[in-house]
Amino acid sequence: xxxxxxxxxxxxxxxxxxxxxxxxxxxxxxxxxxxxxxxxxxxxxxxxxxxxxxxxxxxxxxxxxxxxxxxxxxxxxxxxxxxxxxxxxxxxxxxxxxxxxxxxxxx
Amino acid sequence: xxxxxxxxxxxxxxxxxxxxxxxxxxxxxxxxxxxxxxxxxxxxxxxxxxxxxxxxxxxxxxxxxxxxxxxxxxxxxxxxxxxxxxxxxxxx
Amino acid sequence: xxxxxxxxxxxxxxxxxxxxxxxxxxxxxxxxxxxxxxxxxxxxxxxxxxxxxxxxxxxxxxxxxxxxxxxxxxxxxxxxxxxxxxxxxxxxxxxxxxxxxxxxxxxxxxxxxxxxxxxxxxxxxxxxxxxxxxxxxxxxxxxxxxxxxxxxxxxxxxxxxxxxxxxxxxxxxxxxxxxxxxxxxx
Numbered sequence: 001x002x003x004x005x006x007x008x009x010x011x012x013x014x015x016x017x018x019x020x021x022x023x024x025x026x027x028x029x030x031x032x033x034x035x036x037x038x039x040x041x042x043x044x045x046x047x048x049x050x051x052x053x054x055x056x057x058x059x060x061x062x063x064x065x066x067x068x069x070x071x072x073x074x075x076x077x078x079x080x081x082x083x084x085x086x087x088x089x090x091x092x093x094x095x096x097x098x099x100x101x102x103x104x105x106x107x
Numbered sequence: 108x109x110x111x112x113x114x115x116x117x118x119x120x121x122x123x124x125x126x127x128x129x130x131x132x133x134x135x136x137x138x139x140x141x142x143x144x145x146x147x148x149x150x151x152x153x154x155x156x157x158x159x160x161x162x163x164x165x166x167x168x169x170x171x172x173x174x175x176x177x178x179x180x181x182x183x184x185x186x187x188x189x190x191x192x193x194x195x196x197x198x199x
Numbered sequence: 200x201x202x203x204x205x206x207x208x209x210x211x212x213x214x215x216x217x218x219x220x221x222x223x224x225x226x227x228x229x230x231x232x233x234x235x236x237x238x239x240x241x242x243x244x245x246x247x248x249x250x251x252x253x254x255x256x257x258x259x260x261x262x263x264x265x266x267x268x269x270x271x272x273x274x275x276x277x278x279x280x281x282x283x284x285x286x287x288x289x290x291x292x293x294x295x296x297x298x299x300x301x302x303x304x305x306x307x308x309x310x311x312x313x314x315x316x317x318x319x320x321x322x323x324x325x326x327x328x329x330x331x332x333x334x335x336x337x338x339x340x341x342x343x344x345x346x347x348x349x350x351x352x353x354x355x356x357x358x359x360x361x362x363x364x365x366x367x368x369x370x371x372x373x374x375x376x377x378x379x380x381x382x383x384x385x
Binding site for chain 2: 002005006009012013016017019020021023024029032033036040041043044047048051054055062065066069070072073076077080081083084087088090091092094095
C-alpha cells in the first residue's frame with residue numbers, strides 16, 4: 001500500500017515539476033498556458049489521489065469522510081482548471097496579444 | 108512515511124519558488140497570472156501534506172477545499188478585470 | 200370533483216406546460232435536495248439529529264429557491280441516460296489526459312524544445328448542437344494533447360491554439376464523435 005501511495009505521489013510531483021519548468025521555458029504567453037493548464041491538473045490529481053489512499057489506511061468513519069472530501073477537491077480541480085485556463089486565454093485574446101510563431105525572438 | 112511527506116512538501120516549496128519567478132518577472136500581466144495560478148494549484152497539494160504531517164487532515168482538508176475555490180475565483184475575477192485593458196502586451 | 204377537473208382542464212389548455220407541472224416539477228426539487236444533502240453530510244460529518252434537521256431545513260430552502268437554475272426545463276426524460284453515458288465517457292478522457300501530459304512533459308524536458316514547437320491557431324466548425332456538449336467538448340480539448348480552446352461560439356465555431364503540428368491536425372476527429380454519441384437525442 002505504501003508503495004502505491006509513493007508511486008502516485010512521486011508521479012504527481014513529476015508532473016508538477018514539468019509544469020513549473022514548462023512555465024519557465026516556453027516562449028510566449030499562449031504556449032505557457034499548456035503546461036500550466038494540463039500538467040498542473042494531472043499532477044494535482046495524482047498526488048491528491050495518493051494522499052487520499054494513504055488516509056484510508058487506518059479505516060474509520062472520519063478517515064472515510066476525509067478521503068471523500070479529498071475526492072471532492074479532485075473533482076473540483078478537474079472541472080475548474082480548464083475553465084480558469086480558458087478565462088486567462090480569453091483575456092489574452094481580447095487584449096490583442098499575438099501568438100508566438102516559429103523564428104521569432106522569445107518574449 | 109513522515110519523512111517522505113516532509114521532503115515532498117519541501118520540494119513543492121522549491122517548485123513554488125520556480126513559479127514565483129514567472130509571477131515576478133513575467134513580461135505581461137497575464138504571465139504573472141499564470142504564475143500565481145500555478146502556485147495556487149501546488150498549494151492545494153501542499154496543504155494536505157501539511158495536514159498529514161501534523162496529524163490533522165480532517166481540519167486541513169476543509170482549508171484546502173476553500174483554498175482551491177478561492178484560487179479559481181481569484182483567477183476568474185482577475186481575468187475579467189483585465190479584459191478591456193489595452194496595451195497589456197507592452198507592459199513590462 | 201368534476202368541476203375541479205373541468206376547471207383544471209380548461210386552465211391547462213392555453214398552457215400545455217402547466218399539465219406537466221404538478222407531478223414533474225417535484226423531481227428537479229428532489230434531485231437538487233438529494234445532491235445538497237449529500238454534500239451537507241460529507242462536509243459536516245456529524246450524524247446526530249440536531250445537525251441532520253438543520254441540514255434538512257437549509258437544504259430544502261436552497262433547493263426550493265434554486266432548483267430552477269440546475270434544471271431549466273422540467274422535462275427530465277433522457278437526462279439520466281445522457282448522464283450515465285457522460286460517466287462512461289470519463290475514463291476515456293482520463294486516458295487521453297495521460298497521453299497529453301506525457302507529450303507535453305516530453306516537450307518541456309526536451310533540450311531543443313524551441314525547434315519542436317510550432318504554435319498556431321486552428322479554426323474549425325463543430326457539428327454539436329447542445330450547449331452542454333459544446334462545453335464538454337471545449338473542456339476536453341483544453342485537457343487533451345497540446346491544444347487549448349481559445350474561443351467557442353454558440354453555433355459551434357471553435358478557435359484552438361495548438362502547440363505543435365502533430366497535436367493540432369487530428370481535430371475535431373474522434374473526440375467530437377464520442378461526445379456527439381453521448382449527447383445524441385434519445
